[in-house]
Amino acid sequence: EAQVTQNPRYLITVTGKKLTVTCSQNMNHEYMSWYRQDPGLGLRQIYYSMNVEVTDKGDVPEGYKVSRKEKRNFPLILESPSPNQTSLYFCASSFEVNTEAFFGQGTRLTVV
Amino acid sequence: AQSVTQPDIHITVSEGASLELRCNYSYGATPYLFWYVQSPGQGLQLLLKYFSGDTLVQGIKGFEAEFKRSQSSFNLRKPSVHWSDAAEYFCAVALLNFNKFYFGSGTKLNVKP
Numbered sequence: 398e399a400q401v402t403q404n405p406r407y408l409i410t411v412t413g414k415k416l417t418v419t420c421s422q423n424m425n426h427e428y429m430s431w432y433r434q435d436p437g438l439g440l441r442q443i444y445y446s447m448n449v450e451v452t453d454k455g456d457v458p459e460g461y462k463v464s465r466k467e468k469r470n471f472p473l474i475l476e477s478p479s480p481n482q483t484s485l486y487f488c489a490s491s492f493e494v495n496t497e498a499f500f501g502q503g504t505r506l507t508v509v
Numbered sequence: 510a511q512s513v514t515q516p517d518i519h520i521t522v523s524e525g526a527s528l529e530l531r532c533n534y535s536y537g538a539t540p541y542l543f544w545y546v547q548s549p550g551q552g553l554q555l556l557l558k559y560f561s562g563d564t565l566v567q568g569i570k571g572f573e574a575e576f577k578r579s580q581s582s583f584n585l586r587k588p589s590v591h592w593s594d595a596a597e598y599f600c601a602v603a604l605l606n607f608n609k610f611y612f613g614s615g616t617k618l619n620v621k622p
Binding site: 401428430432437438439440441442445447453455456487489494495497498500501502503 | 513515545550551552553554555558605610612614
């Protein structure tokens with residue numbers, strides 16, 4: 398089954414404790430991206446990747462890192478999480494930026 | 510500033526009534542346009558997309574959208590709403606030249622029995 402898998406689904410952590418949210422897709426997609434969803438703001442793009450070893454900033458990259466060492470995986474790293482990063486995060490993949498994106502189920506992160 | 514605007518935060522319609530959700534964009538060229546739906550606790554699912562050609566596009570679940578270049582709009586419509594359509598709807602654009610994707614702030618649809 399074609400899917401985008403994010404883990405964990407829920408995470409509560411403390412300020413400053415490094416964390417990684419994993420994202421994996423099985424559709425051989427080139428383009429992958431991370432979004433955060435906040436009430437009234439819709440989804441905002443954090444980082445995206447055009448292909449392996451090619452990543453770039455989206456609209457809200459501050460406080461986040463990503464890597465794309467393999468085509469299927471695109472982890473999101475918060476080196477020092479802060480409470481303003483409490484949000485719902487989605488990973489998505491597509492063949493290209495202008496083709497249908499498939500979304501993961503989301504990761505609800507709370508930073509206290 | 511470049512943006513995607515969904516002016517309606519919440520909309521309530523009666524089951525069986527028609528629906529129109531508004532979306533406007535402000536970009537120099539015609540972007541690639543999308544509508545996604547998010548059911549509670551779920552990820553997003555593509556309803557339909559417009560790249561070029563016929564300005565009226567059909568999607569899944571009986572939805573359609575019309576691109577109007579003169580109004581920079583891409584409104585989503587459905588002739589008869591079902592209770593299962595209650596969800597949040599997002600308009601989105603892809604800017605091929607910048608490899609970026611932008612979402613509107615969403616419209617939450619409630620359906621009255």
